[in-house]
Amino acid sequence: MADLFALTEEALAGMGIELVDVERAALGLLRVTIDREGGVRIEDCEQVSRQLSRVFEVENIDYKRLEVGSPGVDRPLRTEAEFRRFADERVEIKLREAVDGRKVFTGILRPADPSADGKTVFGLEFEAKKDDIQVLSFTLDDIERAKLDPVLDFKGKKR
Numbered sequence: 001m002a003d004l005f006a007l008t009e010e011a012l013a014g015m016g017i018e019l020v021d022v023e024r025a026a027l028g029l030l031r032v033t034i035d036r037e038g039g040v041r042i043e044d045c046e047q048v049s050r051q052l053s054r055v056f057e058v059e060n061i062d063y064k065r066l067e068v069g070s071p072g073v074d075r076p077l078r079t080e081a082e083f084r085r086f087a088d089e090r091v092e093i094k095l096r097e098a099v100d101g102r103k104v105f106t107g108i109l110r111p112a113d114p115s116a117d118g119k120t121v122f123g124l125e126f127e128a129k130k131d132d133i134q135v136l137s138f139t140l141d142d143i144e145r146a147k148l149d150p151v152l153d154f155k156g157k158k159r
Contacts, residue, residue, distance in 0.1 A: 004061065008032060011055040017048060020071045028064025030056075033071050040070035077146040080112070083122055087111040092149040093124060095142055105136055106149055 009019045012034070020033040034040055034048055045068040053066060077083055077091065092106045099105075107126030114120060124136045 007055070007059060007061070008052065011051055012048065015047070015051070017044060020075065024063075028062075029067060030061075030063035030065070031067045031069070033069060035071055035075065045069060073150050073152065074147050077148065080120055080140060083109065083120075083140070083146075084112055086148060087122075090149050090151060091124070091146055093138070093146040094144045095138065096144045097142070099136065103144070107136075110135065 005019070005022045008022050012019055016036055018035045020035050021031075023031040023033075025031055032048065032052060034044065036044060049066055049068045052068070055061075056063065056066070077086060087109050088111070089109055090107070091109045092104065095103045095105070097103070105124055105126050107124045110123035110125055112120045112122050119139045119141070121137050121139055124138065125133060126136060128134045
């Protein structure tokens with residue numbers, strides 16, 4: 001799968017599109033998740049689908065159906081670049097090991113700082129108790145999974 005990811009990433013180079021994930025699913029489905037600054041448009045999905053269809057045919061990649069889509073508002077965060085890009089956004093992280101009896105934290109991702117051992121340290125500002133804001137420091141090695149966790153307001157403007 002790493003080779004497929006690299007091939008797909010290379011095929012998208014120069015299109016202004018970020019490859020988030022490549023997944024093989026049941027019944028020959030190949031699911032490609034993309035992102036771009038400002039969000040993914042349907043035209044982006046169409047363009048990527050056409051490009052990848054040609055590349056996969058030339059490279060003899062076996063699949064029955066290609067699905068190209070956006071990661072959604074709760075997109076996963078995996079790389080240091082993604083954590084840097086989404087600094088100051090609301091995220092949910094699950095740690096590999098519990099801190100104060102908890103593994104899952106939701107809060108505001110704070111910008112990274114280098115640590116003494118060369119690893120990048122991020123901060124997560126969260127409410128431990130009502131009106132008790134704390135900052136959890138962590139490295140990517142500490143994370144089991146992370147995703148954006150935006151607060152969505154469907155009420156719109158008041159008239």
